């Protein structure tokens with residue numbers, strides 16, 4: 001019995017004009033599947049390899065050992081998925097409606113959760129859509145009598161330099177905060193890729209547009225943007241509250257303020273984000289219980305409640321202990337309040353806290369008691385100044401959400 005695919009012509013039989021038409025269709029299908037933009041680039045990231053190596057040599061990955069594993073494969077998509085000739089890079093907007101940034105950052109009794117994390121986890125949703133894009137390409141080629149291409153979707157799930165690929169594919173430029181941003185839409189988007197063995201025509205990168213602006217560098221609460229375009233991951237609040245397994249170094253605790261899961265400050269002060277569109281995916285809307293949440297309420301969640309209320313959300317992956325650790329730090333940073341002291345003391349008795357969390361609770365208690373005796377209620381001036389600058393720029397630049 002003959003294999004039906006044996007009647008199909010090889011991929012190499014595609015003409016340049018057929019590949020050009022296919023590239024245009026891929027972009028239209030991408031938008032139909034909910035991506036805001038799709039671009040195409042080749043796999044050559046050899047310019048990035050020495051920069052990635054330097055970043056690792058300086059230890060900027062902290063405890064994120066996955067960043068150092070796999071050698072330079074991260075910059076070599078053709079090694080990650082054999083036969084890859086092109087990367088189809090796609091971005092999806094995630095800014096939820098009623099983000100309420102200013103109100104949230106201004107009230108130290110509320111917990112601030114990065115706006116990418118208040119809804120459903122993006123990984124699965126985007127990977128499924130990229131897989132569908134691959135299916136559409138396959139179906140189109142079948143219509144042309146051409147055999148199946150070899151493609152594979154990725155979203156932050158494998159050793160791959162997503163941001164430099166998206167930069168190369170023309171989706172935006174790399175900002176001084178190291179994220180990708182786009183003149184028309186800002187930076188509130190996720191990235192994902194479809195690796196494919198088709199020699200599609202590539203897109204042209206866009207010119208960098210930060211010019212003389214340094215707002216993100218000046219506003220970063222922990223000075224994690226150590227040079228333009230270079231983030232010391234081990235100082236970033238996103239790392240300290242999400243990636244770091246153990247204790248949060250004391251030197252960063254006050255600067256964390258009320259940010260209990262990730263941080264958006266470098267994007268909040270970015271002038272290019274003033275035009276950012278809201279997401280079209282209701283899955284990325286912030287869940288009711290995570291909108292302007294009271295720290296004391298979140299701190300009272302048992303492990304069972306935490307698991308139930310964060311089901312399907314990226315927050316779940318940090319687990320209950322790190323959740324309590326982060327909230328304890330924020331409670332330590334809140335103004336003196338007897339109810340906070342009582343909640344911290346009560347948590348110490350619960351069997352849900354381990355030694356690591358206990359140490360953070362003790363730190364928070366010492367901060368609260370220090371404020372009780374000194375009548376000083378705020379955080380150090382330099383910490384406050386930066387947060388106030390972020391709040392002012394949200395109020396000025398994003399009136400819709402302030």
Ligand code: B12
Pocket residue numbers: 048051052055064067114115116155156157158159160161162163164174177178179180181187188189190191192228229230231233234236237238239243261262263264266
């Ligand atoms: C590890 C990681 C982190 C780490 C380290 C951050 C970092 N900047 O590397 C931590 C946990 C801190 C983090 C935080 C965040 N992350 Co993150 N993260 C990643 C991940 C998994 C890998 C990034 C990476 O490869 N880093 C390695 C370093 C070496 O790469 P790099 O920072 O881009 O460094 C390059 C530049 O320094 C450049 N360079 C050096 N010198 C110069 C000079 C010039 C002139 C230029 C132009 C460039 C340049 O060369 C280096 C190598 O390419 C990617 C997903 C992925 N698989 O790619 C998501 C990703 C980058 N993160 C993302 C997001 C959304 C965030 C947060 C906003 C989340 C939050 N709200 O808390 C923050 C933002 C912090 C920040 N300013 O970077 C998105 C970014 C989307 C976008 N619009 O760009 C990604 C792409 C995930 C996704 N699939 O959407 N993240």
Ligand code: SF4
Pocket residue numbers: 177219220221222223224225231235236237238262263264265266267
């Ligand atoms: S996410 Fe926050 S801590 Fe991290 S680089 Fe941006 S401003 Fe700094």
Ligand code: SF4
Pocket residue numbers: 175176177181209210213214215216217266269270271272
């Ligand atoms: S804040 Fe300024 S320097 Fe930073 S990414 Fe935005 S435009 Fe570039």
